[in-house]
Amino acid sequence: xxxxxxxxxxxxxxxxxxxxxxxxxxxxxxxxxxxxxxxxxxxxxxxxxxxxxxxxxxxxxxxxxxxxxxxxxxxxxxxxxxxxxxxxxxxxxxxxxxxxxxxxxxxxxxxxxxxxxxxxxxxxxxxxxxxxxxxxxxxxxxxxxxxxxxxxxxxxxxxxxxxxxxxxxxxxxxxxxxxxxxxxxxxxxxxxxxxxxxxxxxxxxxxxxxxxxxxxxxxxxxxxxxxxxxxxxxxxxxxxxxxxxxxxxx
Amino acid sequence: xxxxxxxxxxxxxxxxxxxxxxxxxxxxxxxxxxxxxxxxxxxxxxxxxxxxxxxxxxxxxxxxxxxxxxxxxxxxxxxxxxxxxxxxxxxxxxxxxxxxxxxxxxxxxxxxxxxxxxxxxxxxxxxxxxxxxxxxxxxxxxxxxxxxxxxxxxxxxxxxxxxxxxxxxxxxxxxxxxxxxxxxxxxxxxxxxxxxxxxxxxxxxxxxxxxxxxxxxxxxxxxxxxxxxxxxxxxxxxxxxxxxxxxxxxxxxxxx
Numbered sequence: 001x002x003x004x005x006x007x008x009x010x011x012x013x014x015x016x017x018x019x020x021x022x023x024x025x026x027x028x029x030x031x032x033x034x035x036x037x038x039x040x041x042x043x044x045x046x047x048x049x050x051x052x053x054x055x056x057x058x059x060x061x062x063x064x065x066x067x068x069x070x071x072x073x074x075x076x077x078x079x080x081x082x083x084x085x086x087x088x089x090x091x092x093x094x095x096x097x098x099x100x101x102x103x104x105x106x107x108x109x110x111x112x113x114x115x116x117x118x119x120x121x122x123x124x125x126x127x128x129x130x131x132x133x134x135x136x137x138x139x140x141x142x143x144x145x146x147x148x149x150x151x152x153x154x155x156x157x158x159x160x161x162x163x164x165x166x167x168x169x170x171x172x173x174x175x176x177x178x179x180x181x182x183x184x185x186x187x188x189x190x191x192x193x194x195x196x197x198x199x200x201x202x203x204x205x206x207x208x209x210x211x212x213x214x215x216x217x218x219x220x221x222x223x224x225x226x227x228x229x230x231x232x233x234x235x236x237x238x239x240x241x242x243x244x245x246x247x248x249x250x
Numbered sequence: 251x252x253x254x255x256x257x258x259x260x261x262x263x264x265x266x267x268x269x270x271x272x273x274x275x276x277x278x279x280x281x282x283x284x285x286x287x288x289x290x291x292x293x294x295x296x297x298x299x300x301x302x303x304x305x306x307x308x309x310x311x312x313x314x315x316x317x318x319x320x321x322x323x324x325x326x327x328x329x330x331x332x333x334x335x336x337x338x339x340x341x342x343x344x345x346x347x348x349x350x351x352x353x354x355x356x357x358x359x360x361x362x363x364x365x366x367x368x369x370x371x372x373x374x375x376x377x378x379x380x381x382x383x384x385x386x387x388x389x390x391x392x393x394x395x396x397x398x399x400x401x402x403x404x405x406x407x408x409x410x411x412x413x414x415x416x417x418x419x420x421x422x423x424x425x426x427x428x429x430x431x432x433x434x435x436x437x438x439x440x441x442x443x444x445x446x447x448x449x450x451x452x453x454x455x456x457x458x459x460x461x462x463x464x465x466x467x468x469x470x471x472x473x474x475x476x477x478x479x480x481x482x483x484x485x486x487x488x489x490x491x492x493x494x495x496x497x498x499x500x501x502x503x504x505x506x
Contacts, residue, residue: 065304135330136330136332136333138324138326138330139326139330139331139332139406141301141324142299142301142323142324142325142326142406142410143323143342143343143346143409143410143413144346144413145342145346154332154342157334158332158333158334
């Protein structure tokens, strides 16, 4: 536990120092500039996805009694968890880079990665909370412990290792999807000084390659849209089965 | 009487499940509740404890004859403890009583210094349930998962005591334990009943006869699909000389 925290602490310190005083360290036009950008994007996305993922998992596992929200959360979770990262990248590119006009910025990359990571983290949290719900929540209720205290203070204290594992899982997935920044992209020349500085996600990159089809941009977009719909349709039976599971277990 | 239940109906998902005409719980002693599975014994305990359950509601009177609100602690059927040290298990129950501190959720209140100050109180709770001798000197650091089922249940009772509970609600606490562990829990309960009220839900007529001062037998009416408290009174009377046919049938079925 402690070495992991130390590792994260050292990493964050390097990122902060290099981001705040890049000139002093002569980091521009070096691989460290790429590394710093990658670390900022992936860590920000991971931490931003943590809370929504944890809350969704708490709703899905029945800690909060909101049947409608629970159904919606389950539907979104199953759809997003089953989506290939490239599809989420395309959606992110269309929404954030193109739609909101954020371009190839770190901010659009972070927002896209949040959507990519949230289902992965939520799935891990659901397993954790399911176990806690059956084993420890009754005991906590018997001791008058509030739900908020149990979820946000006591359970993280008890399950430190599992939480760090989930955090690292999310971060590694984020790193996997931003590898292009280090491998292929010349967009990062300097250590970033703003969230609107340029970076490029691997799935944005693939999207651009995918657009190079005969017939032009419009045809490529319609093919991409069809693919998204087909994948969404594929996951509906799975979601329906998952929805029926509680009835079967009763 | 300490707690009085008059014309109480327990509803599960808005459907009536259990009716109790009259039940009076004294300030101390052991009160046994017996009945077939699914008759609403555990729901009654949950209702008494005040734990929020969206499916559970009641109509009728549930009166507490006290100046301050009654504090309840619940011990469940499955011997479950938190996966941390015995000290931390006891501490998490005890911290709710530290109301004098301005912000008991603040991390500084979890510091070793504060914890060390209250170590004596936690140890006294272990003494009360008879775990002090069994666990020895290294009790505080020992992981609670290494305890046996019976020891876990007694640790849960100790946690309830640290909460300064007036009433201990026990939902079949010995159903998954061997006879020796059951005997130790019964000894603990007998000692605690001098100062606390213990409401014990059990399937074992023998256990109720050994422990209880008062008892209620709940029976199920299949025609109305409703459970009801068919007999209430001194445990020796209710369990040895039942007056109603349904109560007699239940006791004979349980004792074979």
